[in-house]
Amino acid sequence: xxxxxxxxxxxxxxxxxxxxxxxxxxxxxxxxxxxxxxxxxxxxxxxxxxxxxxxxxxxxxxxxxxxxxxxxxxxxxxxxxxxxxxxxxxxxxxxxxxxxxxxxxxxxxxxxxxxxxxxxxxxxxxxxxxxxxxxxxxxxxxxxxxxxxxxxxxxxxxxxxxxxxxxxxxxxxxxxxxxxxxxxxxxxxxxxxxxxxxxxxxxxxxxxxxxxxxxxxxxxxxxxxxxxxxxxxxxxxxxxxxxxxxxxxxxxxxxxxxxxxxxxxxxxxxxxxxxxxxxxxxxxxxxxxxxxxxxxxxxxxxxxxxxxxxxxxxxxxxxxxxxxxxxxxxxxxxxxxxxxxxxxxxxxxxxxxxxxxxxxxxxxxxxxxxxxxxxxxxxxxxxxxxxxxxxxxxxxxxxxxxxxxxxxxxxxxxxxxxxxxxxxxxxxxxxxxxxxxxxxxxxxxxxxxxxxxxxxxxxxxxxxxxxxxxxxxxxxxxxxxxxx
DNA sequence: TTTTGAGTTGTTCGA
DNA sequence: GTCGAACAACTCAAA
Numbered sequence: 001x002x003x004x005x006x007x008x009x010x011x012x013x014x015x016x017x018x019x020x021x022x023x024x025x026x027x028x029x030x031x032x033x034x035x036x037x038x039x040x041x042x043x044x045x046x047x048x049x050x051x052x053x054x055x056x057x058x059x060x061x062x063x064x065x066x067x068x069x070x071x072x073x074x075x076x077x078x079x080x081x082x083x084x085x086x087x088x089x090x091x092x093x094x095x096x097x098x099x100x101x102x103x104x105x106x107x108x109x110x111x112x113x114x115x116x117x118x119x120x121x122x123x124x125x126x127x128x129x130x131x132x133x134x135x136x137x138x139x140x141x142x143x144x145x146x147x148x149x150x151x152x153x154x155x156x157x158x159x160x161x162x163x164x165x166x167x168x169x170x171x172x173x174x175x176x177x178x179x180x181x182x183x184x185x186x187x188x189x190x191x192x193x194x195x196x197x198x199x200x201x202x203x204x205x206x207x208x209x210x211x212x213x214x215x216x217x218x219x220x221x222x223x224x225x226x227x228x229x230x231x232x233x234x235x236x237x238x239x240x241x242x243x244x245x246x247x248x249x250x251x252x253x254x255x256x257x258x259x260x261x262x263x264x265x266x267x268x269x270x271x272x273x274x275x276x277x278x279x280x281x282x283x284x285x286x287x288x289x290x291x292x293x294x295x296x297x298x299x300x301x302x303x304x305x306x307x308x309x310x311x312x313x314x315x316x317x318x319x320x321x322x323x324x325x326x327x328x329x330x331x332x333x334x335x336x337x338x339x340x341x342x343x344x345x346x347x348x349x350x351x352x353x354x355x356x357x358x359x360x361x362x363x364x365x366x367x368x369x370x371x372x373x374x375x376x377x378x379x380x381x382x383x384x385x386x387x388x389x390x391x392x393x394x395x396x397x398x399x400x401x402x403x404x405x406x407x408x409x410x411x412x413x414x415x416x417x418x419x420x421x422x423x424x425x426x427x428x429x430x431x432x433x434x435x436x437x438x439x440x441x442x443x444x445x446x447x448x449x450x451x452x453x454x455x456x457x458x459x460x461x462x463x464x465x466x467x468x469x470x471x472x473x474x475x476x477x478x479x480x481x482x483x484x
Numbered sequence: 485t486t487t488t489g490a491g492t493t494g495t496t497c498g499a
Numbered sequence: 500g501t502c503g504a505a506c507a508a509c510t511c512a513a514a
Contacts, residue, residue, distance in 0.1 A: 146512060154491065154511055237493080288492080355493065394492085406506050407494045414494090473495085477506095484508075 010036040010181050011101045014090060015079070016112070018105035018135055018254035019068045020214045023171040025133035026103040027178075036181035038097065039072055039079050041065060042086040043193060048111050051303065051385055054378035056347040059203050060212050062195035064253050067213025069190070077178045081188040087119045094128055097185060101129035105136055105254065108293050109385050110300035138167055138258050138290055141297040151298040153400040158294065159287045171260045205345035210249065210381060217250035221264055229268060233281035239339075239350035240423040245282065246348070248382035251289070258286055292390035295400060303389040304370065306398035310483040317366040325466050326361050327375055329429070332465035334441055335415040336360045338428035345428070347381035352418055358395040359409040364472040366479055369396040397480065405480040408473050415441035431462050 011030045018024060019041075030037050045052040053061060069079040082089045090102060102123060107113060116132055123130040134140055144161050145151060152158035197203050211219065224245040228235065235243035250256045265286075268279035296302050306312075325331050329340035339353035349357070354376075361372045373392040377383045393399030397407075419425055422440030426433040432443055434454035439446035444458060444465060451458065458464050 147514095148512085150512090152512085156491070157512060284492085352493075359494095401491070401511085403492085404494085404506080404508095409493095410495060481507095 008036060008182060009098050009100045010038045011103060012038045012040050012090065012093060012097070012099050014086075014102055014104035015039060015041045015068065016104065016107060016254075017252065018257075019064045020217075020255050020257070021068075021071055022174040022214065023135065023257040023260050024105070025135045025172060026105050026131070028172050028175060029131070029133060030101070030103045031175040031178060033101065034179070035100065036179045037077065038093075038099065038181060038185065039068075039077060039178075040090070040093070041068075041079060041081055042089050043081070043083045044086040044089075044115075047086060047115050048109070051109070051111065051377070054380070054383055055197065055202075056206065056379050056381045057383045058195040059197065059206055059347070060210070060249055060253060060381045062190065062193070063210075063212035064255060065190055067215065067255075071214060072178070075178050077180055078184055078187070080185055081190060081193070083188055083193065086115055087122065090119060091122055093185060094123065097181075099128070101131065103131050103133065106132040106134055106140075107136065108141065108297045110296075135257055135259075136254055137293055138162070138262060138286065139165060139294075141294050144290075144294060151294065152291075155288070155291050155401050158291050159284065162287050162290060167259060167262050167266070169259070171257065171263055206347045206381065209346045209348065212249070212253070212255070214255045217247070217255035220246060220250060221256060221261060225264060225268070228278075229265065229282060230276045230278045232278035233276075236281065237352050237418050239353050240419045240421065240427075244351060248384070248387075249348070252382050252384045252387075258289065262286060289387060292384075292386040295390050296386040299400075302393065303373070303385055306396070307393055307400050308398045308402060308483075311398045314483050315366065315479050316368045318371075319365065319367060322365045322466060323361075323367055323371055325463070326357070326365065326367070326372075330463050330466075331360065332444070332463040333360065333411040334422075334425040334429055334432060334443065335411050335419065338419075338425045341428045343376075343379050347379065349380070350424075352414070353424075354391070355395060356409045356411055356414045358392060360411055362396045363408045363476040364411075364467055364469070366476065369393065369398070405483075406477065408476055410469060410473075412441050412469065429462070432456055 011033050013027050013030045021027065065079065072079050093099070094102060104116070107116065120130045139162055143165070144158060224247065228243045232243065235241050247256065247261065251258060262283065265279050265282055269275045269283060270277055270280050299307065326340060329337035329344065331337055335353065336357050339349050339357040343349040358372055361367050362369050369392045373388055376388055390399060394403060397403050397405050415425065422437050425440055432440065432454065435443055435446060435456060436450055439450055443451070443456060443462065456462055
């Protein structure tokens with residue numbers, strides 16, 4: 001057995017959704033052991049059940065792993081890749097290498113925490129040191145509770161308790177030195193995992209938009225703080241402006257810790273001289289991320305089951321034809337279609353448009369929110385079980401702190417308000433790009449001459465609305481009445 | 485135990 | 500065109 005001489009026995013750092021070297025408590029603690037470090041990533045599709053990474057996530061994962069491997073290589077280290085059951089692989093690797101310990105960053109998805117428990121039991125029984133560290137959240141779920149020690153179900157009091165705790169600890173630096181073992185265990189080759197699409201290669205739009213990896217994440221954060229933070233509270237609602245942070249995929253894969261983001265933005269909060277409402281508003285969004293994880297942790301069925309009772313009676317219409325129209329961006333509502341195509345092309349959708357498209361699926365089409373969540377799961381580069389589940393439940397009115405049932409987004413009005421010139425719609429729905437702004441959000445109202453001028457033939461090269469708004473609104477209100 | 489105030493993101497209608 | 504009220508009733512969290 002290699003490394004049996006005690007000082008040479010390595011520590012395994014098990015990477016998962018923490019693909020960074022800076023502000024990484026598990027890695028830092030491992031380095032402090034003054035032993036060789038084995039950085040490990042395990043691709044374990046079976047453990048995640050229905051929530052194995054979707055297509056867009058796998059694309060991101062490929063490049064993020066590549067970046068992490070390169071960052072480690074720069075320090076003379078390596079990233080060991082293995083595929084299969086994580087518990088089994090790590091248990092075997094510990095034996096094979098004579099490792100003393102396994103350190104990882106704590107996760108909160110039901111499958112992941114079950115895995116961590118299993119591994120902890122297995123390793124501690126055999127005298128190995130298994131430790132989980134924070135790093136993916138600002139506040140551990142156990143540390144935020146009501147006065148009655150219950151989990152919060154309402155955002156505002158949750159956020160008050162968070163803010164009262166403050167984020168005192170500062171971000172950890174990238175370890176100066178990562179000691180290497182005398183012998184490396186075998187590793188898979190990343191390309192062999194085929195995480196990126198080959199035939200057809202649909203990832204062109206993703207490549208144009210994103211730079212996965214820690215360096216790309218840091219650049220994105222800097223650019224956001226410099227150019228968009230001050231006006232964030234208002235401009236974040238405008239899908240025609242690139243005014244949001246676009247940090248969601250970087251945060252999901254842990255290329256950046258929320259603590260790093262917090263400390264970068266907090267000095268601009270309005271509690272400080274010269275601070276802005278924009279920074280306040282953005283920090284609130286970080287707390288929302290915490291709240292989603294808090295809910296998933298305390299209610300592990302959040303991804304599958306409606307949080308509020310009564311929804312088993314809801315008269316869903318599981319219409320495959322309508323679902324496909326929504327997925328492909330062919331509903332006839334320009335803002336909805338623009339959003340769905342932005343998603344398909346870039347792996348991302350502006351937050352306001354996510355609300356509009358999600359509301360359209362659930363309330364206009366009465367298709368179960370789980371179908372929408374599954375589609376987002378497959379197509380979003382930032383697909384995140386906590387955020388995705390909590391947000392779909394919120395839109396559907398069945399989540400904690402749910403939207404009032406009568407809050408049904410009007411896709412026309414939302415377009416007029418937040419994409420007033422139609423810039424966003426024209427960009428993603430090119431077949432109506434030439435239409436006058438007066439009609440860009442409701443082409444069916446355009447006079448024949450305006451349609452002709454823009455080379456639009458409704459029902460041929462752009463669809464008629466799949467459902468009438470006023471009718472759909474009434475129908476949705478009736479449907480929701482059955483749940484009460 | 486009871487009471488009280490409040491709850492991310494909206495739309496429509498009528499004045 | 501603009502503005503305020505109504506849209507239900509319920510649940511949560513703290514006093």
